[in-house]
Amino acid sequence: MMGFASLLQQIACGAIAAAGFGVLFNVGSRTLSLCAASGATALGLRTCCLGMGMSLEGASFVAALSVGAVLHFLHPLMDVSHNVPGVAGCIAMVPGSFAAKAIIGLFALTTGSVGDELDMLVTATKYALRVFFITGAIGTGLAVPSLLFRRRVPQ
């Protein structure tokens, strides 16, 4: 029951965050609902995948891939660009807090005020690597559907 409540909260927060970013990206009012739906789908899928024991990187990839694929096929039907709604939907999965923690950790190392410098370095590096892999997973997941289904004409 607690898991279901947590899933609902993730879906609701994902939808709100994506719609908010939709306004920031000047998305039209009709497309805002698409942003909210893609945010809800992305966060819902990621939570389900995490619940099944997947890593955060893998879950982010599956969620971004699914959102990218759905938007790729909806694109001709709904007359909207699939790039921005996809990014707005997946932006809630971008690990901004990990990035901040990684850079703050590295800043702290330079001040010499840290007790265990090695431990701080390992922690900051772990955060930085996770940022790198999660952002890569989201970007690749969003790009793969268009790479798969759109062929480049040879020059």
Next chain:
Amino acid sequence: MENDATQKATDPKVVFCSPYESALSSLEIIATASLEAGKMSMEAGANAIGVETITQIFALGLGARLVELRIGYASLAITVGIDGASITCVRKVGDFRVNHRLIHALGNLGTRVAKGQLTAERTRSELGLLRGETPKYSAWITALAVGIACAAFGRLLGVDWRGVGPIALAAIIGQYVRQLLLRCHVNAFLCAAITSFISCVVAGLGARWAGSATITVAMISSILMLVPGVPAVNALRDILEGHPTLGNARAVTVVATLIFITAGLWLGNAAINEWHP
């Protein structure tokens, strides 16, 4: 004598030019109109394939038979040609602000151009109108939406309910200040650092005043609107889709932006600890 000279200078000139010069003149109009469309789409947040597609639609629709495009981070270069004559034009790309409605409007205009409904001159004037007439949300509505989005982010990151209000308030103030700074053409990196500092201080003090147990996460949540998500995803897509130079330039800009955001956060954290240890 002097009157004659003045008369000649004010008379409309009749210039006889060769077919080659005439072709070059029309090619220049096609190239500038296509580059303007590409520049606008790039500044509005399109990835390399999107910019390439828009530019080609405009150039081919206006009558070019040959279109070659080079997309750089800060400039676009196009070569267009008709019947053996060709011309190359370069255009600087300005500040980057995601604008989905502008990209959509450019796509619609491109469809009309591809159908041959517009001349090159008319296309240029329509592009000028698009820039001014594409609707935008007001600064306050954008700030309010960003505040609510950051509060939702906070809940996703595990902030308790007492910290949600301060996050929303801090993000609203931060986003409004950010828009003011961008309107004054303040450097985008400095703007990110200043906004991050202000949001972080407001969120930190607010969360402490509200009795939140998750002050640090609340401070981080209040600056998440600054995280360059679109450039980060575009960077990877550009690399995957065969534009590694542009992708790398975008990735470096993303990293630099993150460093400035974190510098603001770090300074804000230090200021709060100094005032209320």
